[in-house]
Amino acid sequence: MLKLKADYVLTFKEKSDILLNAEVLFDKKIIKVGYNLDETPAVYLGKNSVLMPALINNHTHLEFSSNKTTLKYGDFITWLNSVIQNRENLFTKCNSKCYKDSINEMKKSGICAFGEISSSGNDLKYLTKQPLKVVYFNEIIGSNPAVADILYQDFLARLENSKKYENEKFKTGISIHSPYSVHPVLMDKVIDIAKKEEMVMQTHFMESNAERLWLDQGKGEFKLFFEQNFKLSHPLIKPIEFIQKFKDTKTTFIHCVHANEKELEEISNIKGFISHCPISNRLLNTGLLNLENVKNKLIDYSVATDGKSSNYSLNLFKEIRAALLMQVELHPKYLAKDLLKAVTINAAKSLGLNNGSIEPTKDADLISFKLPEKVNDIDNLFLQIILHTNEVDYLYINGEEINL
Numbered sequence: 001m002l003k004l005k006a007d008y009v010l011t012f013k014e015k016s017d018i019l020l021n022a023e024v025l026f027d028k029k030i031i032k033v034g035y036n037l038d039e040t041p042a043v044y045l046g047k048n049s050v051l052m053p054a055l056i057n058n059h060t061h062l063e064f065s066s067n068k069t070t071l072k073y074g075d076f077i078t079w080l081n082s083v084i085q086n087r088e089n090l091f092t093k094c095n096s097k098c099y100k101d102s103i104n105e106m107k108k109s110g111i112c113a114f115g116e117i118s119s120s121g122n123d124l125k126y127l128t129k130q131p132l133k134v135v136y137f138n139e140i141i142g143s144n145p146a147v148a149d150i151l152y153q154d155f156l157a158r159l160e161n162s163k164k165y166e167n168e169k170f171k172t173g174i175s176i177h178s179p180y181s182v183h184p185v186l187m188d189k190v191i192d193i194a195k196k197e198e199m200v201m202q203t204h205f206m207e208s209n210a211e212r213l214w215l216d217q218g219k220g221e222f223k224l225f226f227e228q229n230f231k232l233s234h235p236l237i238k239p240i241e242f243i244q245k246f247k248d249t250k251t252t253f254i255h256c257v258h259a260n261e262k263e264l265e266e267i268s269n270i271k272g273f274i275s276h277c278p279i280s281n282r283l284l285n286t287g288l289l290n291l292e293n294v295k296n297k298l299i300d301y302s303v304a305t306d307g308k309s310s311n312y313s314l315n316l317f318k319e320i321r322a323a324l325l326m327q328v329e330l331h332p333k334y335l336a337k338d339l340l341k342a343v344t345i346n347a348a349k350s351l352g353l354n355n356g357s358i359e360p361t362k363d364a365d366l367i368s369f370k371l372p373e374k375v376n377d378i379d380n381l382f383l384q385i386i387l388h389t390n391e392v393d394y395l396y397i398n399g400e401e402i403n404l
């Protein structure tokens with residue numbers, strides 16, 4: 001059992017967000033939060049210390065972590081072609097050190113858990129031997145019916161293999177790459193499995209205007225892309241129909257930059273989540289998610305880095321700082337609080353984890369770091385945290401201190 005005391009404790013519990021000079025008592029789980037809790041001596045984290053739930057990066061592709069300057073940024077279709085061309089080389093280049101560096105970057109920046117999209121299964125052996133919690137999304141991709149069965153068998157083999165490693169820190173999930181890149185028959189089959197086995201799901205959705213034009217009208221840059229690469233002349237599903245397939249699952253829709261009102265409403269109806277990846281969207285020049293719309297539709301959103309295939313970093317503090325600076329329509333003071341909730345409690349809900357807030361019975365997944373000075377206006381606390389934090393001093397997962 002350990003009791004930590006900090007100048008600023010952020011709980012992200014429904015009402016009492018900020019407690020000043022407060023204590024948190026925990027073992028594997030949070031036991032109590034407040035003042036003068038019991039006789040256990042408290043460890044004081046120091047002047048201007050912050051204690052809060054550890055961060056959760058709910059959408060990454062570590063398989064692509066070896067990418068630095070290989071992939072082509074600035075345009076979505078150009079980028080996608082460069083991914084297809086370089087995928088195998090980048091995967092081969094991501095060796096043990098490459099995975100280790102990615103995990104280190106995440107844990108130093110206070111991340112206790114991440115959602116990994118795995119398209120090959122190459123990443124599995126590296127992710128089962130590291131200290132962070134993982135939700136491992138086996139991804140299905142492929143629109144060509146001629147190879148659908150081969151792809152499905154490969155998916156099933158990867159899924160079964162990953163299930164062998166399930167434990168309190170490793171959960172399996174299922175990802176459908178996107179509405180344009182997966183045959184509807186495959187979608188139905190894997191959604192059936194997710195429902196039966198109560199697995200969480202993720203899918204990329206409306207990332208680019210090219211996707212919008214292709215799915216609505218069978219036009220735009222994807223027309224040539226599909227004719228050349230997959231001998232496909234028309235899209236196979238309408239976006240609304242695609243969203244409805246995920247009813248009665250726990251699904252996070254990644255990006256949604258070009259999702260329209262009706263689609264956001266439908267995501268809200270089926271109690272779906274949205275993950276916002278602003279740096280990735282900027283680098284591929286796909287636009288900016290309208291967060292105000294997402295909030296108005298009462299959709300819980302999280303923020304994630306995506307992979308190094310479309311980011312220079314896996315640090316979530318950098319990602320939410322980018323969101324804070326890019327989302328100019330929203331007031332920085334209130335947005336800052338929403339962004340910290342996005343990478344804690346909301347991300348936990350989207351992955352089905354029992355963490356993301358400091359309240360009794362939650363997993364003791366905590367971080368602590370120091371602000372450079374006292375915060376004069378407590379209303380600015382969330383904003384100052386986002387501006388001044390890159391790395392943390394301590395990370396606890398299930399109550400255990402992790403070596404940083």
Ligand code: BEZ
Nearest residue numbers: 141142143144180181230
């Ligand atoms: C497809 O199989 O349709 C596909 C695969 C990768 C990217 C885009 C589409």
Ligand code: FE2
Nearest residue numbers: 204254306307
């Ligand atoms: Fe992604």
